[in-house]
Amino acid sequence: GGGGYGTPQKERKKYDEQTLTPCTIRMILNADSAPTDGGTPGGGGDGGTLTLKDGRDLTNVKFVGAVRSAEEQSTNIVFLIEDGTGLVEVKQWVDVNDPPAVTEMRLQCTENVYVRVIGMVKEFQGARSVVATSVRKVATGNELTHHMLEVVYTSEKAKAGVGGGAGGDVKPSVPYNAAPQALFGGGGMQQGMGQQGGASQGDPCHDAVLNYIKTEGANSEVGADTTLCIQALVPQGYSDAQIRMSIQHLSGEGHIYSTIDDNKWQAC
Template sequence: GGRRNYNDQTLMPVTCKMLKTCTPDPDGGGGMKLADGRDVHLVRLVAAVRTIQETSTNIVFEVEDGTGLMQVKQWFDDNDPPAVTEMRMEACKEHIYIKIVGQMKVYDNTNMLVAQSVRKLADPNNLTYHLLEVAYTGEKHKRGTSIVGHNMGNHHQPTAAAGMPSGMGGSGVGQPMASGGGAGNSVAQLRDMILNYIKREGEMVEVGASKIACVEEMARLGNYTPQQVHDLIEELAQEGNIYSTVNEDHYKFAM
């Protein structure tokens, strides 16, 4: 049981839409559940500040991340350490991106995120990476439930999936994959899969293949982490095999 508690309490990357559609746990206990059935404890949200309302005891941010708007409340008092106050002041600007860590609460039948920490986003690329993580963890959950649901005797996949996030610290590309091949073999395999995906999907849509959809597909096909896919897409773009279209999240195959 200890392992499950640890997983339940880990920081979950989410979007505004996921938080708006989560509901109180039907089993009681005051918890919340996402639409896909996952328990919501501590969450991480990256979004743009649209409006700010400040009182003597709290700030209410309205934030947006492309999936919807969300209300975020942060309580504070005069005894907060100077560093905490300074961090809050930096984040209290409209039209900047912030990273919020907090817990979901329901006030007057409306979902609200109560922030434990609000920081200005240092690097805009962190937004893309956050969305990739959202896609990856959602896909991993779907894989896990379908494996359990079909009562398969193959324990290899869930174990590989459970071990994957450790590779997200940056050394992801060199990791051996769930396919059992050596790291070099797997990277070459993933590279081909990404190229084929961007070639196929990029021809069907004017703006090109979506990086986030590509991450979801690679997680589904072979337990590859967002970092691995992200790094290889960067590499393929630098080599001129693919090129970005409307933004850094959409790519086409260079014929």
């Protein structure tokens, strides 16, 4: 009887159709969970299917983030990785027979180092994590920009219904020349790669806003408040609209980043 081969072949086909999806951690955490084959969403690791807001299935992912902690055990390393949009646990299995080059690459992934992660999203009892096949140190800041562009492009392509490599124009909701903060919402990414945000902006209002955010942000964990910034700078001759435009400019250029919401800012 050949009936015993039906199910494995079906599962293999499903596995082969899984796509490596560039994403942010927020996209992983906010993906919708649906049961498959009578399973319960989030109820048992592989019991449900995760779907992004644009309709793509989410299984194999790649993202860039900063290592916030790394706990090495006998058989695996558990990382906590943050990219400015969220925090996720990443587990990488360790093999004593790994080549020296693999071990060396793993040892470079220490706290506050920026890494590229490739792995599979798992969900168990409502908690999501990533089982990584690769965790490696980011070589240059260009990888951050490239990843941001790739996330935006693939998302817009899916929304436009241009999947599968078909042709078509894709108009991104985030400009291709935007700083990574436009997508990630965090300045640590740029700061960790050594970008400087202290130079004069060539505009008095930009400089005043940046100086205010630096001063007030240093005294607050959540950052400087937009409304308070406006109240402080309007008496100096700047209008509400000018100050808001300066905030947008500084954010777009990567000199400031939002923290807990869109009205709280820290300088890079």
